[in-house]
Amino acid sequence: MVSDRVPPYAVRVGGTLLPKPIAGHPALELCNTLAGWDDPQETRHEWLTSAADVAVWLEFTGLVAAPPRADLLAGVRELRTVAYRLFRHRDESAFPALARLADEANAHRRLTPEGFRLPPSDEPRHPLYAVALAVADLLTSPARDTVRACPGAGCGWLFLDPRGRRVWCSMAACGNRAKVRTYAARNR
Numbered sequence: 001m002v003s004d005r006v007p008p009y010a011v012r013v014g015g016t017l018l019p020k021p022i023a024g025h026p027a028l029e030l031c032n033t034l035a036g037w038d039d040p041q042e043t044r045h046e047w048l049t050s051a052a053d054v055a056v057w058l059e060f061t062g063l064v065a066a067p068p069r070a071d072l073l074a075g076v077r078e079l080r081t082v083a084y085r086l087f088r089h090r091d092e093s094a095f096p097a098l099a100r101l102a103d104e105a106n107a108h109r110r111l112t113p114e115g116f117r118l119p120p121s122d123e124p125r126h127p128l129y130a131v132a133l134a135v136a137d138l139l140t141s142p143a144r145d146t147v148r149a150c151p152g153a154g155c156g157w158l159f160l161d162p163r164g165r166r167v168w169c170s171m172a173a174c175g176n177r178a179k180v181r182t183y184a185a186r187n188r
């Protein structure tokens, strides 16, 4: 029998394993599609390995329903690096790259009774627009100041911490691993 055990930091969506949403904002969930941000390339865990993964993730995150176009993978990963530099490291040199795409995306928004929205479109860059607008939304919101990074080994996931009390991405994942390590150290 094939094991279908899903780790505590993952969720199965159809046949795709995705990172569990823990962040409180899609722009941070984007960042969390990579684990081990502070680690060397070869030990990181990449969740978005194909255009199909990206398409499933986009819809699961509630950003946009889009066909799995081949060029989507590189574009979303690039934007993810930009977002991580901005949210985790406050690296403002990443800002122009976001601003260029967000400005382009903004030109496609239309006013609806609920506010400015990106209407459905066949435009190839449409999915990237949705992601860029989500990143811009958090970046220009006061919630940006509540972004924290999980200190777990091999993690680096980001999440909102409005009350300043959260340490781990998830108690069941990194929190538990740290507890086990502390326990082992104490009993050595």
Ligand SMILES: [Zn+2]
Pocket: 150, 151, 152, 155, 156, 157, 168, 169, 170, 173, 174
């Ligand atoms: Zn973590």
